[in-house]
Amino acid sequence: xxxxxxxHYVNARGRMEPIRWLxxxxxxxxxxxxxxxxxxxxxxxxxxMVQTRAILSYIAGKYNLxxxxxxxxxxxxxxxxxxxxxxxLITSNFFQPADKKEEHLATVMDKATTRYFxxxxxxxxxxxxxxxxxxxxxxxxxxxxxxxxxxxxxxxDILAKFPLLQSFKAKTSNIPNIKKFLQPGSQRKLPIQEKDxxxxxxIFH
Amino acid sequence: MAGKPKLHYTCGRGKMESIRWLxxxxxxxxxxxxxxxxxxxxxxxxxxxxxxxxxxxxxxxxxxMVQTRAILNYIAGKYNLxxxxxxxxxxxxxxxxxxxxxxxMIMQLPLQSAEMREKNLALIIERAKTRYFxxxxxxxxxxxxxxxxxxKFSWADIQLLEAILMVEECKPDILSAFPQLQAFKGRISNIPTIKKFLQPGSQRKPPADDKxIANRGKCCLTSVRFHFPQLLLKYL
Numbered sequence: 001x002x003x004x005x006x007x008h009y010v011n012a013r014g015r016m017e018p019i020r021w022l023x024x025x026x027x028x029x030x031x032x033x034x035x036x037x038x039x040x041x042x043x044x045x046x047x048x049m050v051q052t053r054a055i056l057s058y059i060a061g062k063y064n065l066x067x068x069x070x071x072x073x074x075x076x077x078x079x080x081x082x083x084x085x086x087x088x089l090i091t092s093n094f095f096q097p098a099d100k101k102e103e104h105l106a107t108v109m110d111k112a113t114t115r116y117f118x119x120x121x122x123x124x125x126x127x128x129x130x131x132x133x134x135x136x137x138x139x140x141x142x143x144x145x146x147x148x149x150x151x152x153x154x155x156x157d158i159l160a161k162f163p164l165l166q167s168f169k170a171k172t173s174n175i176p177n178i179k180k181f182l183q184p185g186s187q188r189k190l191p192i193q194e195k196d197x198x199x200x201x202x203i204f205h
Numbered sequence: 206m207a208g209k210p211k212l213h214y215t216c217g218r219g220k221m222e223s224i225r226w227l228x229x230x231x232x233x234x235x236x237x238x239x240x241x242x243x244x245x246x247x248x249x250x251x252x253x254x255x256x257x258x259x260x261x262x263x264x265x266x267x268x269x270m271v272q273t274r275a276i277l278n279y280i281a282g283k284y285n286l287x288x289x290x291x292x293x294x295x296x297x298x299x300x301x302x303x304x305x306x307x308x309x310m311i312m313q314l315p316l317q318s319a320e321m322r323e324k325n326l327a328l329i330i331e332r333a334k335t336r337y338f339x340x341x342x343x344x345x346x347x348x349x350x351x352x353x354x355x356x357k358f359s360w361a362d363i364q365l366l367e368a369i370l371m372v373e374e375c376k377p378d379i380l381s382a383f384p385q386l387q388a389f390k391g392r393i394s395n396i397p398t399i400k401k402f403l404q405p406g407s408q409r410k411p412p413a414d415d416k417x418i419a420n421r422g423k424c425c426l427t428s429v430r431f432h433f434p435q436l437l438l439k440y441l
Binding site for chain 2: 058070085115
């Protein structure tokens, strides 16, 4: 068995996507299949890991993307949990009834621009560094980029009022591992399509 | 800045309860400031204390920490309840996420209609018996140690006990088919800091259900009834 981490999930974004991003950012090659158990499941370093947060924390710790001490970790955790909340809000839109979708999406975009993005804009402004924590790439930066791109899929001009997030997006996208992940042919998954929803509902229900 | 951690939340369990458990188990004294009105919450927000405009908020070691998991991670790390290396941490995280999922289901019950509550209660009990508790029962059986991870007391043990007691509040005999968990419950409940926390008069909060509300427990009762559902809905 190869030493590469192996991802078990459905062939879609969902809860595996942040994991793909983090592994890609760390430059870790993976291979995956469509086998379904309790998912996401990642076989890594002899463990069969489940639970998204546990998996992300392990990868971040292993590849030095989790700060240098407890306090940096604390900041990273706060930022990451905020992004997870926003991510949850966005993905929940797919499962809203058709007549509520538009209104729900508008609420989500409003939260993005009034509750979440201002926080990260302010953090970057406060220290003037390229990365959110400790002047070094961490999982918080990887996940912030992931979420920015996700929100832009619904509203391309979402960063109009956030100049620092715009330059953050550009700089972080240019990090070689991330740049590679953003190119076609990588393991990054496409947005959930309307047509996928019945299949996903069936699997996850 | 020395001084006790200060917890800001409603006078109820919600998302703060696991934090209370962890601090108590670690033997850390803490203060609480109860949010009883929307004005109080707005004041916290306007004062810039809440990073994402939400509680829980814990002031600790000069930080204003928000996000339940971030707070729990920090406390566990600080008080050596998070394993000795990355792999032990991974196991603790997996175990903790499981109990968090289970307790999260129970937390929703007071907010639901009587009909939904009954349905979900049955689901919770089924999940506890077939999806969650078997995992911990097996872990303890396989290694035969007193604690879940690394033969040492950790956050995973504290949260498992919390979850067991919470499910028992729904169904007192839930552990009947789980002898390892019964013994585990006995052992962990007897750890001095935890024993103290389990006694009346501690900072442990009662469940927010109709029975509690009818009996008029110790603190800010009408606030719990009025504000807890609102706040939970907003901040979950």
